[in-house]
Amino acid sequence: MTTADAVVIGGGVIGTSIAYRLAEEKRKVILIEKGEIGSKTSGSCDKAIFLQSKKPGFPSELAKASRDIYENLEAELGVPFEFKRGGGMIVVQSEKYLPFIKDFVEKQKQAGIDIQLLDQKEATDRQPSLSENIIGSTYSKEDAEVNPLLLSQAFADAARRKGVEIRTHTEVVDIAIENGKVVGVQTAKEYIPTEIVVNAAGPFAPHIDDMAGVNIPIQPRRGAILISEKVTPVVKGNILCSQYIAAKHLTEEAPAFGIGLSLGQTDDGNLLIGASREFKGFNQSIESEVLPAIAKHATSIVPSLGNIRIIRSMVGFRPYTGDGLPIIDEARDAEGFIIAAGHEGDGIALAPITGLLVRDLLDRKGVYQSFLEKLKLNRFK
Structure with a gap:
């Protein structure tokens, strides 16, 4: 035995x-x-290691300690897993989110996260694919990515x-x-x-x-992500949006289907465009409106996505504690x-x-x- x-x-x-x-x-x-x-x-799931999206305080401290381990993990394990220090941005797409994001950035700085708030020009200079209609964005060079x-x-x-x-x-x-x-x-x-x-x-x-x-x-929290054809680089690092962060950290009502932008690109060139966040048990059948809603929200922030072909989608479940x-x-x-x-x-x-x-x-x-x-x-x- x-x-x-x-x-x-x-x-x-x-x-x-x-x-x-x-x-x-x-x-x-x-x-x-x-x-x-x-x-x-x-x-x-997506491939982002986001520090700046965590709640300031202990969640940020925990994530930062884990991020530090990543620095030498490929060498330790002896196998590459596409770890990249690409940085990350949280795009502010509406004036209504700006006060919250400003306060959020200050709290993250106090928590030891290397983060800055960019205006519209600084954000689009760093990430040229962003819409000119955005208000600005955050940026942290500490955010990274891997192939899960x-x-x-x-x-x-x-x-x-x-x-x-x-x-x-x-x-x-x-x-x-x-x-x-x-x-x-x-x-x-x-x-x-x-x-x-x-x-x-x-x-x-x-x-x-x-x-x-x-x-x-x-509880299982269902999420859907769109996957594009292989294309030349569209984004640098990973992008979230303030709508997602506000819904995560404020008591305001979540947007329809819990949609907030999560955008990254694999080494092979496929874009991972997300995402929805819903409590639907383990039901993998999503409503017909969900994927178009993800695409519409994503293209409002990165317009060039509208010219890229989506080849499939994936649905997964996240273990939610509250x-x-x-x-x-x-x-x-x-x-x-x-x-x-x-x-x-x-x-x-x-x-x-x-x-x-x-x-x-x-x-x-x-x-x-x-x-x-x-x-x-x-x-x-």
């Missing part, structure tokens, strides 16, 4: 990061993924070299608990005795938690059951630090211990 010191459930950027870090500590780790590595949430699929594979490959066994196309059907402690994981194929289970199943984490008798406040932070904690009533989920749109940005946070949680020591207090499950009670 195969045994493990730890079983990680979920093979996206979060689960593979955790498996890699736990194996560094000489633990025997098995990672279980229902599909392929990076095939779910990590394979249906390659990142998942890089963590997985490095984990394998550390001895991690990766079981793809394997479904977890039960978590065995005895006397309030984890004792094993039952898959559709085998039973694996273990004293540690890490739930890194993203939006599907509540299903795994139910097996352990744990309740977590994570306060913009993930849950990284051990379940109170199931010793050895670790929750590492709820990153919503910050999974790519926070993947590097999440593996280290779970390691520190299990070791009860480490550089990032101080972060864990604010990521506990009981903050929702």
Whole structure:
């Protein structure tokens, strides 16, 4: 019978990061993924590592610490994943958002983010594809980007070299608990005795938690992204819009379908144009108005997108907690059951630090211990 010191459930950027870090500590780790590595949430998102979009304070501090890890991560993992220091912009498309953005920029500066507010000319000089009708934009050189699929594979490959066994196309059907402690994981194929289970199943984490008798406040938030044909460079770095940031951080009503601009371009030249944000359960069938609405909003900010052919779209689900932070904690009533989920749109940005946070949680020591207090499950009670 195969045994493990730890079983990680979920093979996206979060689960593979955790498996890699736990194996560094000489633990025997098995990672279980229902599909392929990076095939779910990590394979249906954009590529941005945005610092400036985070809420000032602890969320910014957490994202900044994770961004710092990215600087040397390709060299550490030994596999390139298209990490680029391209910078990022939040475009202000209406005067009504300007006071909020000005205040937001000042708070981000106080939080240690290198960010500046550009007027219309400065913004279009930096990003010539922007509409002349914009009011201005922010800019931060600290924002970056990666290829999420390659990142998942890089963590997985490095984990394998550390001895991690990766079981793809394997479904977890039960978590065995005895006397309030984890004792094993039952898959559709085998039973694996273990004293540690890490739930890194993203939006599907509540299903795994139910097996352990744990309740977590994570909901799937559906998002759609348009993908263009391969074209010559249209944008530098990544672009968000103030409508998205305001809806994220203010109490104002979200726009129809939760649409806000998220724009980036892959190394191959495909544009990723997003995005919608809706609570529709796990229903992948989107309304017929959603994709045209995404396209209309995007072309109002970057008019040249109207001349580019869209070849497909993708729909994914983000694990939403309500306060913009993930849950990284051990379940109170199931010793050895670790929750590492709820990153919503910050999974790519926070993947590097999440593996280290779970390691520190299990070791009860480490550089990032101080972060864990604010990521506990009981903050929702």
